[in-house]
Amino acid sequence: MKKKDQKEYWRRNVRLLFICMFFWFFFSYVTGIILVDQLNQIQVGGFKLGFWFAQQGSIYFFVALIFFYSWRMNKIEKEFDFNEKES
């Protein structure tokens, strides 16, 4: 692969990483810790929302986030026509 493509691929990976890190931080630290008292004012079913994020929601979002990243990376790699050799 050309040097230019390598740079571009890495740039797009890093951008995707920033996006993922934003959501990672938001759905755990922001909703489950920083704003937990405010969100606890909202009752969803039997849960206070902040508490739900801290003990349930954050975990679901983490799982979704890894699969999202993995799916996007596979797409990017296809675009750049990577044929990963199994080694």
Add this chain to the structure above:
Amino acid sequence: MELKTLTYIVVGATFALYILIALMSRAGSTGEFYIAGKSVPPLANGMATAADWMSAASFISMAGLIAFSGYDASVYLMGWTGGYVLLALFIAPYLRKFGKFTVPEFIGERYYSKTAKIVAVICLIFVSFTYVAGQMRGVGIVFSRFLEVDVSIGLLIGMGVVFIYAVLGGMKGITYTQVAQYCVLIFAYTVPAIFIAIQVTNNPIPQLAFGGQIEGSTSHLLTTLDELVTSLGFNQYTTGVKSKIDIFCITLALMVGTAGLPHVIVRFFTVPSVKDARTSAGYALLFIAILYTTAPAVGSMARYNLINTVQPGEVGTEAGNLKYIDRPDWMMRWEKTGLVEFQDKNNDGRIQFYNDQNPNYIEQALEYGWQGNELNVDRDIMVLANPEIAGLPNWVIALVAAGGIAAALSTAAGLLLVISSSISHDIIKGVVIPNISERSELMAGRIAAAIAIIIAGYLGFDPPGWVAEVVAFAFGLAAASLFPAIFLGIFSTRVNKYGAISGMIAGLVFTCGYIEYFKGLFLKFLGSPWGENIASNWLFGISPEGIGVIGMILNFCVALLVSHVTSRPPREVVDLVEKIRMP
């Protein structure tokens, strides 16, 4: 059938299965011994990683911890799952691309330095042994409670089983037994949880029952629980007492520590490709999440059941408290182990279970004629006693015993393997005898594994009093030393060996020093702990559990700073970094 016989059968059957798998997947080469010949399918690796990760602490202790500290225990739930995001995004794919056997090997090559490698090996061995001692202890507890054998005999049996499959099969044997162990442990965890969820809320899915309405009432479980616990002087279940900064830092230290733990990272060396490493991290977290989202539900229901058992009537009325002679069977059984204790302080023959440490509640309690909390329940028994509390059939109890053992053994095996491979591969082959033949190296790996098992067994038999405390230490250490070195090794081409080594040492010394200052683990002979472990003494209000975060920041700063004033890394190292960035 009698419980004991049934437990023997169930546990025996799972052991037979593990050994059978081990015999079928013997390792023939160092590649198979260290990383299962890079041939593990991502789904299987996900299961193996989940079993590797979920230890005796996750299986036995976590739900109990949540039951007794409510919201504050969220740090473990978020911390021990969110780390997988970091692992999948920043570590696993690149180290898989690097394609070697161990984590110190990466650090050694990336920082072109044997010193860096040796520092990494020391961190790895310390972190892993800390952990493994706790696992062996877990095996011992389960054996002594359910099979009524001596803790030491339980330990010997556990060591024997791990010995067979870790020494013979290496990573290959461990991987496939871990897959089986995952199935056993997740089944054993969710079945009682489902039963209890149905009993309490009439909803079979624990995650939904958690927010459901209590059977026969229109009130929600968590709302009722909040009212119940506060009426007994405890802190509200859904809010915490820890400061925000501390919760934040502990969560972050656990996450970063998770992503820096060698026995977890090395699991991603076993899949066929970079793409598989990413997917497999997703599967791993999915399988972990099944237990981690069930645990808080189990915790809340266990707390509710416990309070309802001892406080069946209105708080403050005489008949509101359970008579000691009417206590349920499970309480009698666990009293024998000393993990449940009752002391009739006001001699009324009834059990008072409340928070006698709450200064605002003392007057109220005196008015009721209560003279102190009379019941102590060890939080570790919550999961193990849960099926008994809920009155579930004996086969479920036997299953929980097998699940607890599976959780402990799978984690122990993973840890023992990274210890033995860092000794045989990084130290013996990497430093002492570089031209060792593959056969001798394999033999060295097996001997190292065997010795590690014996040391681990000894630590489990005679655990230093501080095993529980050093777990926080292990995470803080991984966060402050290994994670930054690996991360910078991939995402920076500028960081050189001087930066990496001084960064690791700075993070290590600071974190160890801080924990030692407040907890006093190793330097007791010099008079540690030197400071009282209370919030007003802590740096920025961060407890020793969360201090790894500051250690990590320090590591990053020192590494970058030192690298910028010293020479660039050589050309071939920059090429290496560029190579591992491409799949």
